[in-house]
Amino acid sequence: MQKQTQSQLAIIDLGSNSARLVIYEQDAQGLLYESENVKRVLRLSSHLVNGKLDDRGVQTTLDCMRHFKEICEGRGVTEVVGVATAAMRQARNGPALRDQIQQETGFDFRILTGPEEAHYGYLAVVNSMNIRDAFTVDIGGGSTEVTWVEERACVHKISFPFGAVTLTQLFFKSDLPSREELGQLELFLRQQFAGAPWLTMRKRPVPLIALGGAARNVGNMHQRKNNYSFPSLHHYILPRAEIVETYQTLAKTPLDKRKKIKGLSKDRADIIVAASAVFQVLMELTGSEEFVISTKGLREGLLFERILQEQNLEYLDDVSLYSAHQWMKRYRVDAPRAEHVSRLAISLFDQLNDQGLLLAGYEERRLLKISGLLQDIGLSINVYDAAKHTFYLITNVLLFGMTHRQRLITALLASYKNDKKLEKQFMQHTDMLPAAELSGIKRLALLGLLARTLDRPLTNQVRSISLEKRGNECMVICQVIEQHLVDQAQVTEILDAMSKSFRQTFRLELVEKGIT
Amino acid sequence: MQKQTQSQLAIIDLGSNSARLVIYEQDAQGLLYESENVKRVLRLSSHLVNGKLDDRGVQTTLDCMRHFKEICEGRGVTEVVGVATAAMRQARNGPALRDQIQQETGFDFRILTGPEEAHYGYLAVVNSMNIRDAFTVDIGGGSTEVTWVEERACVHKISFPFGAVTLTQLFFKSDLPSREELGQLELFLRQQFAGAPWLTMRKRPVPLIALGGAARNVGNMHQRKNNYSFPSLHHYILPRAEIVETYQTLAKTPLDKRKKIKGLSKDRADIIVAASAVFQVLMELTGSEEFVISTKGLREGLLFERILQEQNLEYLDDVSLYSAHQWMKRYRVDAPRAEHVSRLAISLFDQLNDQGLLLAGYEERRLLKISGLLQDIGLSINVYDAAKHTFYLITNVLLFGMTHRQRLITALLASYKNDKKLEKQFMQHTDMLPAAELSGIKRLALLGLLARTLDRPLTNQVRSISLEKRGNECMVICQVIEQHLVDQAQVTEILDAMSKSFRQTFRLELVEKGIT
Secondary structure, eight states, X not given: OGGGGSEEEEEEEEOSSEEEEEEEEEOTTSOEEEEEEEEEEOOGGGGEETTEEOHHHHHHHHHHHHHHHXXXXXXXXXEEEEEEOHHHHHOTTHHHHHHHHHXXXXXXXXXXXXXXXXXXXXXXXXXXXXXXXXXXXXXXXXOEEEEEEETTEEEEEEEEXXXXXXXXXXXXXXXXXXXXXXXXXXXXXXXXXXXXXXXXXXXXXXXXXXXXXXXXXXXXXXHHHTTOXXXXXXXXXXXXXXXXXXXHHHHTSOHHHHTTSTTSOGGGTTTHHHHHHHHXXXXXXXXXXXXXXXXXXXXXXXXXXXXHHHXXXXXXXXXXXXXXXXXXXXXXXXXXXXXXXXXXXXXHHHHHHHTTSOOOOHHHHHHHHHHHHHTTGGGGTOSTTXXXXXXXXXXXXXXXXXXXXXXXXXXXXXXXXXXXXXHHHHHXXXXXXXXXXXXXXXXHHHHHHHXXXXXXXXXXXXXXXXXXXXXXXXXXXXXXXXXXXXXXXXXXXXXXXXXXXXXXXXEEEEEETTTO | OGGGGSEEEEEEEEOSSEEEEEEEEEOTTSOEXXXXXXXXXXXXXXXXXXXXXXXXXXXXXXXXXXXXHHHHHHTTOOEEEEEEOHHHHHOTTHHHHXXXXXXXXXXXXXXXXXXXXXXXXXXXXXXXXXXXXXXXXXXXXXXXXXXXXXXXEEEEEEEESOOHHHHHHHHOSSSSOOHHHHHHHHHHHHHHHTTXXXXXXXXXOOOEEEESHHHHHHHHHHHHHTTOOSSOOTTOEEEHHHHHHHHHHXXXXXXXXXXXXXXXXXXXXXXXXXXXXXXXXXXXXXXXXXXXEEOOOHHHHHHHHHHHHHHTOXXXXXXXXXXXXXXXXXXXXXXXXHHHHHHHHHHHHHHHHHTXXXXXOHHHHHHHHHHHHHTTGGGXXXXXXXXXXXXXXXXXXXXXXXXXXXXHHHHHHHTOSOHHHHHHHHHTTTTTSOGGGHHHHHHHHHHHHXXXXXXXXXXXXXXXXXXXXXXXXXXXXXXXXXXXXXOHHHHHHHHHHHHHHHTSEEEEEEEETTTO
């Protein structure tokens, strides 16, 4: 019953297709846990007659909000954030309905303008992905928001007054659109998108990041078809050709067969053709080579706005570092130790690079750093198989700001114990990492393991490491509080493995601090 | 840096073979997290000369304790619990060394008597396993503790002044013992154990539960040899014949080959023969049919003593329920919801049993109850694949008071979404569950799923369920706050699956509370 004393935040998204209530519980550390997620399909856009929501539409909405009210009360929600989008925005009686909801439930709804809706989508993307330059597209039932992101800032945003539902209604007479109908739809889209001339103004191709249910379905279908090995959809990347292929295949598949496609939800099988036409036309216009799925959207945009306001930021500077710290908190990782191990690993990395013994770049450095922070995350499950759990958690929790490839490498580095286990995990993801990368990953993993081992049993016992060439040998000189703390046998074993891997003999030297 | 404000408990176990320091961090909810685990092999028993620890032994011990002191200070430990066992107990200068440790480090060590050591082993077993009657054996380097447990109480306990190290030294002249040496060792053990006549007094066979490193090694070797599918060692069960086989095989394997056996640690390869002789003789004397590994021992006995003192208990009454609640806290499961879902499932179970539609017993009832409590544990990893994570966590976290079979069934029930996924998980554990059990597990899983679905979106929306036969149909009558809360389509789908599985048509009836 302690739940009731905690802060509970509800977000209600009253969309053109469905209304969704999500309740978050906030713990003592300020972390949010999704504790409830209820969706009601209202299909408001189909109740929009001559620019006005009809009586059934109004009643359905009020019923749903009363229902949500009961749930919020039942769960002791302390704050409700309500937003409404296209249908309410387009309806003349939207404001009146908003007032009625306020009177009956006490919920204060904001009817978002198109650009506001677009902005929240942008916020969700920029704070959950490490992209610098991109377009985003969020296709809903009754509107489509597009933004242009440059150097992480939102440079342009626009909302088009058509969505997957309305396009389907407007252009397709039957379940299986004709060639002509498809041509008319594409033409219409090109004309509409011409209203945003900046769509075609990018010099170099940048990714198109797609939000919303239709995009998730496109990603899901593709993952299922290819037996994709990584358990995540956010930041899944499809090359442009796959979007063309998806659109063309869906367009000529009858509805009953579409409903059987794995990864496509049945209640979206009717509108997926129109949605993928939008994706295809946008890929073409923007010249994007990559189509990237974002599972984060409006709702997360609202959450990020709150978090960022507290920190007086427009967007997170380093998404992956922020996200790693969130997970460290949640799984009670010993932060000072993790930071120190991470620092030692990076120090080794930099010196090996300086000495020309490692040819690795900024990305590898970042992955090594984050893997140092998350190395002990698996201890929370149990201490015996901690490395296995570290791998499981890093691949399964949604680490923002990283591609799947980067998350996989981070997991491999953080959970590294020996080559045999690494190879076994590696082999399960050959669709993501070419075999040629294995040796490079092993070298990085050894640096992480060395840093971890030097920091046991006492964290910070090794204050710093310097590499020094002496003849043919590379000395690993550790400034240590007391020599006997370091498990020299274990460290030497790792240095021997490094010697083989780097084709350079490494030797340990411990120097007690203050003596040199 | 917040670590330092939290309570940190250190337990130091100064054994005959090695000294171990384990640091636990306690969170705001009182849950313990193991944050450090350091072992130093001191081999004190080999420094015991004419009943006295020699100078090297004394110095090694003091060095180690100073080392542990540094670690404790470095990590901000707030309380240290130190215990010493056989070597210190048997040494005339044990008390003097204890005092010296106190002066130099401030650590207050208790030198445990044999029966005290035996008692902590018993406490560890009785509070981590759901056994009622058993023997326990804890074989260390220099002593062996045996207890008799009846109705969960410790009826007899005894400590023998020999352990795996001293027996090896006394009886084996070379690495490969002769037949004669083995015979002498067995004879000696029988004579010694005759000092505890209660060992042979059990009318029915009860399990022999084995604690300590040698037992863990026996379990590990067996799991590796058989490619055991479950990721846990605690409560692993070997039939008597496997203990006989293990002993005989080890006794005739030369040391260098023993060192290569998978699952056997190299530094125990020399003493494992003597240890398995003890296991084999005890199995024979006690007439036990089952040899059960406990990974919990002295250290956990000390922890349980503290926990139980707070609750004024000798031992936990229901280990599995206590353990399930610990994990619910750790993974922030919504307890009121989990309890309600569990109650609804049990109510369905009982009524189906009463109506003769389900032939299931007390064990199934308990597993269904616990699976209801843990159903949402996977939400903590992420909400998208929560069922998969629930399965992972239940099989990988150490749920006390359950056999592996019970933990696996609990995981299958708690994570049930559909038959296909259940079957896939089931097929990975055919070494643990015979195929004939699948249909029974499916039926239980459907009850759990029904309870879960009826409790969404609002917990406690369905107050109670009663089953009523009407003609050929069995009505599932739900007392509900408001009818529209229940997702009738989804519930009906589950009832249809139940109708097939139970060969009995089930139908839903919603009754608003207060109307009937």
